[in-house]
Amino acid sequence: MNDPAADAETILRTPRERARAQTIADIVRLGRGHLATHGAAALSLRAVARDLGVVSSAVYRYVANRDELLTLLLVDAYSELGDAVDAAVNALPERDFDGRFKALGRAVRTWALREPARYGLLFGSPVPGYQAPSVQTTPPGTRVIYRLIGILDGAYRAGALTVTTARTAVIPSALSADLEAIRSELGLAMPEELQANGALVWTSLFGAVSFEVFGQYGADTFRARDELFEHHLTVLAGMAGLVPDRNPRDALKSAATPV
Known part of the structure; x- marks a missing residue:
């Protein structure tokens, strides 16, 4: 069309x-x-x-110059990764928060394994002498984390993610100020404990992908890589406070505001 x-x-x-x-x-x-x-x-x-x-x-x-070419390649890669994540997340019911989180993680891994050099440009070692211009790279570069935040905050608003369903730790006052600033800027409803957990989930997800893309596991440590990553996703979903949707049909019927 x-x-x-x-x-x-x-x-x-x-x-x-x-x-x-x-x-x-x-x-x-x-x-x-x-x-x-x-x-x-x-x-x-x-x-x-x-x-x-x-x-x-x-x-x-x-x-x-070379720096401008690097910027074009960064924007191109961030945009393609963001498109892949959006397509995977949007394919699931709006209130299937656990499913959407896992779809996001799988999409990141699939794209990274298919495009290891471009993933390395985004999340690997900085290029010597290059400073990415934030005006051009921040909007596409934050698409995936904003989508992840949207899933978690949407789950909290729907009562599908609470402090009691996630393991939490005491938030230091200095960190509390940072989290409050983020919550205010993005209009989040979830409390700081869940925000902090979400930050750990975010970095752990990309850490797991990076370990695989950059060969940090070693050649023979894990042969069942797909199963290992699925285990990681399940653990990270629990860390965030998400629970598997028990009735996808009801979730479809009661879908409200998109995440």
């Missing part, structure tokens, strides 16, 4: 604008390949220009 908004945007673009957008898309595509082959630190606009079949000075009209 055609998207009228996208069609209108295409019509409004001049041939020059369309050509420019296509060239930048080609540069990003080739940059992905160089990232996978040579790593982020070795990215070279000259090499990309060579593969594009143009002189390097022509590429500089579209991408000013």
